[in-house]
Amino acid sequence: MINEQLAQFSTLALVTAIAIYVLGFIAFTVDAVRGTQVRSDARLESGGEGPRPTADEAGAMTALKFAMTVTVVGGIIHVAGVVMRGIATGRVPWGNMYEFSMTGSAAVTVMFLLICLRNRDLRHLGAFVFGPLLLLMMVAQTAWYLPAAHLTPSLQNSYWLVIHVFVAILSCALFTLGAVTSVLQLVRARWEEKHAGEAESRGLLARLPSAKKLEQLSFQINAIGFVLWTFTLIAGAIWAKYAWGRYWGWDPKEVWTFIIWVVYAAYLHARATQGFRGNRAAWFSLVGFVCLIFNFTVVNTVINGLHSYSGL
Amino acid sequence: MSTAAPEPAAPDSAAPESAASGPKKRPTLPSLGLMGWLRFLWRQLTSMQTALILLMLLAIAAVPGSLYPQRSVNPGLTEQYLQEHGKTAEILDKLGMFDVFGSVWFSAIYLLLFVSLIGCVIPRLQVYLRQVVAKPPVTPRRLTRFTGYTDVILDPSALPADTSADALSADASPTSAADLRDRFAQRLRRSRYRIRTTEDERGFAVSSERGYLREAGNLLFHVALLGVLIGVAMGHLTSYRGQVTVVEGEGFANSLTRYDSFEAGPWFDETSLPPFRFTLDEFRAEFNTDTDNPREFGKPTKFEADVTASDPDQPEFTKTVRVNQPLNLGGSGIYLLGNGYAPVLTVTDPKGRVIADGPVITVPQGLHYTSQLVLKMPDARPKQMAVVGIFAPTMVIDDKGPHSEYAGLVNPEIALTVHTGDLGLDGGVPQNVFQIDVQKLDPVTKADGSPMLIRLKPGETTKLPDGTTIEFTDVKRYAAFDVKRDPWEGFTLAMALASIVGLVASLFIPRRRIFVRVAETSEGLRLEAAGLARSEDYRLQQDVQELVAEVTGRKEADE
Numbered sequence: 001m002i003n004e005q006l007a008q009f010s011t012l013a014l015v016t017a018i019a020i021y022v023l024g025f026i027a028f029t030v031d032a033v034r035g036t037q038v039r040s041d042a043r044l045e046s047g048g049e050g051p052r053p054t055a056d057e058a059g060a061m062t063a064l065k066f067a068m069t070v071t072v073v074g075g076i077i078h079v080a081g082v083v084m085r086g087i088a089t090g091r092v093p094w095g096n097m098y099e100f101s102m103t104g105s106a107a108v109t110v111m112f113l114l115i116c117l118r119n120r121d122l123r124h125l126g127a128f129v130f131g132p133l134l135l136l137m138m139v140a141q142t143a144w145y146l147p148a149a150h151l152t153p154s155l156q157n158s159y160w161l162v163i164h165v166f167v168a169i170l171s172c173a174l175f176t177l178g179a180v181t182s183v184l185q186l187v188r189a190r191w192e193e194k195h196a197g198e199a200e201s202r203g204l205l206a207r208l209p210s211a212k213k214l215e216q217l218s219f220q221i222n223a224i225g226f227v228l229w230t231f232t233l234i235a236g237a238i239w240a241k242y243a244w245g246r247y248w249g250w251d252p253k254e255v256w257t258f259i260i261w262v263v264y265a266a267y268l269h270a271r272a273t274q275g276f277r278g279n280r281a282a283w284f285s286l287v288g289f290v291c292l293i294f295n296f297t298v299v300n301t302v303i304n305g306l307h308s309y310s311g312l
Numbered sequence: 313m314s315t316a317a318p319e320p321a322a323p324d325s326a327a328p329e330s331a332a333s334g335p336k337k338r339p340t341l342p343s344l345g346l347m348g349w350l351r352f353l354w355r356q357l358t359s360m361q362t363a364l365i366l367l368m369l370l371a372i373a374a375v376p377g378s379l380y381p382q383r384s385v386n387p388g389l390t391e392q393y394l395q396e397h398g399k400t401a402e403i404l405d406k407l408g409m410f411d412v413f414g415s416v417w418f419s420a421i422y423l424l425l426f427v428s429l430i431g432c433v434i435p436r437l438q439v440y441l442r443q444v445v446a447k448p449p450v451t452p453r454r455l456t457r458f459t460g461y462t463d464v465i466l467d468p469s470a471l472p473a474d475t476s477a478d479a480l481s482a483d484a485s486p487t488s489a490a491d492l493r494d495r496f497a498q499r500l501r502r503s504r505y506r507i508r509t510t511e512d513e514r515g516f517a518v519s520s521e522r523g524y525l526r527e528a529g530n531l532l533f534h535v536a537l538l539g540v541l542i543g544v545a546m547g548h549l550t551s552y553r554g555q556v557t558v559v560e561g562e563g564f565a566n567s568l569t570r571y572d573s574f575e576a577g578p579w580f581d582e583t584s585l586p587p588f589r590f591t592l593d594e595f596r597a598e599f600n601t602d603t604d605n606p607r608e609f610g611k612p613t614k615f616e617a618d619v620t621a622s623d624p625d626q627p628e629f630t631k632t633v634r635v636n637q638p639l640n641l642g643g644s645g646i647y648l649l650g651n652g653y654a655p656v657l658t659v660t661d662p663k664g665r666v667i668a669d670g671p672v673i674t675v676p677q678g679l680h681y682t683s684q685l686v687l688k689m690p691d692a693r694p695k696q697m698a699v700v701g702i703f704a705p706t707m708v709i710d711d712k713g714p715h716s717e718y719a720g721l722v723n724p725e726i727a728l729t730v731h732t733g734d735l736g737l738d739g740g741v742p743q744n745v746f747q748i749d750v751q752k753l754d755p756v757t758k759a760d761g762s763p764m765l766i767r768l769k770p771g772e773t774t775k776l777p778d779g780t781t782i783e784f785t786d787v788k789r790y791a792a793f794d795v796k797r798d799p800w801e802g803f804t805l806a807m808a809l810a811s812i813v814g815l816v817a818s819l820f821i822p823r824r825r826i827f828v829r830v831a832e833t834s835e836g837l838r839l840e841a842a843g844l845a846r847s848e849d850y851r852l853q854q855d856v857q858e859l860v861a862e863v864t865g866r867k868e869a870d871e
Contacts, residue, residue: 002603149608150600153615158636216850223819230815234808243636245553245647245796247804248544250385250413255378259371266367268819273360291371303378 006088007148013081014102018137020074021109021130027067028126032204034063067126068116075109082106089148094165095155097300101140105133107173115177115221122217124207128180160239168232172292174225175264179289181218182282185211189279215278219271222285226264233257252303256295263288357424358431366425373421377412380404384411426541433534440527447508451517451827458827458842460856464866466492466837472865489516489830489837495863496828496841505826515831515838523824526847529817536811543804551798552576552585559654559671559790563591566644566795586642586797588623593630595651595789599719610679610718617648617791633793643797650792652676653683655703655726655770655784659692662779667691671788674703675746680716681705685726686748688735692780696735698748699782701728701766709767724787727767730756730776822849826856839864 082103086093093099108129116123155161189211191203208214236257237247248254267284270276276284344352356362381389390410394401408415455461468487493516497507505520554571558564566588568574576582598614615635622628623642633639639646654671661667667689674683687699704716707725714727731753737743755763756776766774768784775781823846831838841860843852860866 147605147608149603149605150611150613153612153635156614156636157634160636216848219848220850227812227815227819230812234805234812237808238805239636241645241801242638243647244649245638245645245794246798247801250377250382252378255374259374259378262367262371262374266364266371269360269364269367273364275361276364299378 002090002148002150003088004148006084010081010084010088010148011145013077013084014137015141017074017078017081018134018141020070020077021134021137024067024070024074025127025130025134027063027070028124028130031063031067032124032127032207064123064126068123071109071126071130072113075106075113078102078106078109085148089150091151092162092165094161094169095149095151096144096146097296098140098144098146100165100169100296101136101144104169104172104176105137105140107169108133108176111173111177119217121209125180125184128184129177132176132180154243158239158242160235160242164232164235164239167228167235171225171228171232172296174221174228175285175289175292178218178222178225178285181214181221182285182289184208185214185218185282186279188214211279215282218282218285222264222267222288226261226268229257229261229264233261252299253295256291256299260288260291260295263291354431357428360432363425363428363432366421366428370418370421370425373418374412376409377418380409380412382410382412384414422541426538429534429538433531436527437531440531443527444524448506448519448521448825450508450510451519451829453514455827455829455840455842458844460853461842462840462857462860464839464860464864465833465835466839466864466866468492468837470865487837489832492516492837492839492863493518493828493830496830496859499859499863500826500828515829517827517829519825519827521823521825523821523847525817526821526823527818529814529819529821532814533811533818534814536807536814539807540804540811543800543807547577547798547800547804549577549579550800551796552580553794553796555649555792555794557650557673557790557792558590558592559673560592560595560788562671563589564793565589566642571795586623586644588621588641588644590619590621590639590641590646592791593618593620595791597651597719597789601718601720612719615648615651617651617793633791643799645796647794647796648791649794652790652792653681653703653705653721653724654788654790655685655724656786656788657687657699658783658785659687659689659697659699660781660783661692667697671790673746673790678716679719681719682714682716684746685728686746688737688745688748690735690737692732695732696737697780698731698735698750698753699728700731700748700750701726703787705787721787723769725767725769726784727765729763729765730780730782732756819848822852823847824849824852826859828859 082093082099085099085102089095094103112126112129151161188205188208191205192211195206209217236254240249240254241247263284267281267288270281270284381393383390393410394405397404404410408417412418452458456463471487471492490511493509497509497518497520500507500518500520503522505522506524507518507520509516509518511517552575554574556564556571564570566585568582568585595618596614596616597612600608600611600613603609617633618630619633619639620628620630621639621641625642631639633646633648635648638648652674653676654673656671657668658666658670659668668687668691672685672687674685676683681704683703683705685699685701685703689697689699702714703724703726704714705720705724706716706718706722707727708715708717708723709727714725729750731750733753735748736752756778758764759777764776766782768774768782770784770786773781773783825844825846827840827842827844829840831840839860841856843849843856845852
C-alpha cells in the first residue's frame, strides 16, 4: 500500500533540497559579508565623498539574486518532496517528527519567500533564516528519519490530524521566523546604541533593517503565529475530545502547548506595558520560542505522554 | 490585560473620591486607611505589570506538571514514582508536585490572573461603551505632527467632477471648500469611518475614526477566556467519566455497577445516568505484516468495534466505533480506548462443580500483546485458588520466557501457574482484579516439588494433581471504552472560538483617525490631511496619501 519508490524519490528530493539550501545559505552569507566590504571599500576609495555605486555593488546583488534563485529552486524541490511523501503514504505528510520537521521547514521557506515578495529588503535576512532551518533539516534527516509507513489507529480517521497538525506547523514556522527577527532586533538595537550619532557605519549589522522595523516585523509574524497557536490549541482540544473523550487532560504535550500559549500571550502584553516595550518584549518572544523547541524535542522524545505514539 | 493599546490602556476608573475627602485637610497623609490600602492593592493587582508577572508565573508553575507524573493523569505512574523515590517524593507530594493543576499555588496564580483580568476589563468596558456612542473628537488645530501629513494647494476647477448621487447636476461651477470636505467625508464614510464635520475660521474639516471593533475584540477575547474558565469549572462539577471493558458478544447497560472505574463531579446526580445500552458484536484489529522493516512489523493499523446500541430516544442501531470516531448515546460519548484478548477458561473442581467459567480479560503489554492473565477463584474449596500467567496470541517460549511475537492470533496459547490459599478478598479492601500477590499463596507443584507450568492451546484441557480441570475453550477479543459526558463542553468550545474571533479583531483591526481640512485661500483650495494611529497601524501613511490622491484625482500626493 505504501508506494516505496515514490517514498524514495521523496527522500531524494528532501536531501537534494538540503544540498541546494546549503548553496543558498553560502550565497546569502556572501551577500551579507560582501555587501559590508563593498561599503567599506567604497568609503576608502571615494576618500570620504560617500559611497558610489560600483561594479562591486552589482556583484553583491548577484550573490543575493543567486541566493534567492537557488532558494526558490530548493523550495520547489522541498515542497515536492513533502508532497511525494504524502502521496506515497496516502495520508498527510506530518505523522511523525521527521515529517513534521520537513513539512514545517518547507512552510518556513515558503513564508520567507512570501515575506520577501512584500518587502524586498528582507532578502538580506536569508542567512539568518536558513542557518537554523538547515540545522533542523539536517537533524531531522539524520536523527529522526523514519521510512514511509502507515499511521497508528490513534492518528487515523480524523480530519483533525489534518487541521490541528497543519495549523501547528504553520504557527511553528511563524514563531521560528519571529524568533529570528527578534534576535536580529536585539542585536541591531545594541548596535544602534553603540553607533548612535555616527554619520555612516559599516558592518554586517548596518545592512539590517532598523531595530524598530525589525520589532514591527517580529510582532506581525508572532501575532499571526499566536492566533494560529490558539487555534492549534483549540483544534487539539476538539480532537482530544473525539479521541480520548476529554478536551483537556494536562498531558505533557498539552501542558507545553499551554505554556507556550501563555508565554506568547505575555509577549503581546509586554508590548503594551510601560517599561517592557521594544527590546524587553522581544525577550518574551524568545522565551516562547525556547519553550516551543523544548516542546518539540524533549517533550516528544523524553517525556512519556499520550502524544508519544508517533514513534518519534 | 490589554494586548493592544499602545496608549495607557484605560484611564483609572472614575471612582468617587469620597474616601479621600476626610484626610484632605491633613496634607501629610500618614496612612492610607483601610479603603486606601484596598484601593492601592487593587490598583497593583490590575496593573499590566502584575498581569505580566502572573502570566509568566502561570507558565513556570505549569512546568512541573509535565515533569512529574500527575495523579489526575496517570495515578499508577504516580504511585510507582512515590515508591521509588521515597522521602524526596513525599516532600514533592506535600508541595503538590503530583497534582500541580489542582494545587493551591497553581489555582492561586490563575485566580489572581482572572481577578486582574476582570479588574482591567470592567473599566475598559465602561470607557469603550462611552466611546462607542460618542462622536469622533473634533479635528485638531494643527495637523502637522500627525502621520502622513499632506498639505497641498489645489486648483478648484481642476478637480474631478463629483460623481456621487447627490451632485445635483454636472454644472461646471468650481468646487468649494465645503464641497471638497464633503467628498472626503463621503469617501471616509464609505470606508466605514465614523465622521464628524466642523467649520471654523480655519476652514471646513472632517474628523473620522474607525476600528472600534479592535477594542471590542480585545474585550471579547478576555471575557471569552473568563467564559472558558467558567465552562471548565462547571464541566468539572457536572461531568462523569467511566471505564468499561466489554467482551465480544457481551453487552453494557449504563449503570454504576457495570463500570470498572467511575468518577463524577460533585454536582453530578448519579440517578441521572442516561439509560442506554450497547452490545459489542465484533472487534477487529489488524496489524502491519506488509513490511520488511522490523520496527514497523506488527504495528496496529486498524481497530474497529461493531456495536449494536439503543437508547430511549432511538431504536436499536448498529455502528462501528473507531479511535477518533466515538459513539454518541443519550448525550454521552463512548470512546474506544483500548483492546485485548479474553481467553475463555472453564475451571471445574474434582467434584464436578464449575468454579470459574467465561472469558478472562487480560492486560496486554507491549506491541505484540503479551498479556497478563489473572483469574481469582474465591469459590474454590477447600482452599481458594488463583491462576496467574501469560496469554500470547502468537506464543513463543525462549530464554526471555513466554511472550508473544505478533499481536494477531497465529499461535494462541496460555502459560500459567496455579496457586492456592487465602486470596484476601474477604477483608473488604477493594483489590485490583488484574493483580495478585502470589507470595502468600502456595503454588500447585509437580510430583518433584517444582511449580507446575501449564501450557494450553484453545480446545485443550489439563488436570491438576488434585483432580481440578482447567479447560481453555476459546479466545475472544474485548474492547475498553471510556464513557463520558460533560454538559458544559459546548459552552466551553463556544467561548474558546469567541476568544479567537476577539483575538483576531484585537490584533489585526487598526484603530485610527483621519483628519481632513479644506480652506479657501487666494491661490486655491488648501487641503490638509493626516492620520493618527491609535494602535499598530503600518498602512496609515499610505492610506492617507491614497485617500487624498483618490478624492482629488491627483496622481500621487508625494512631495
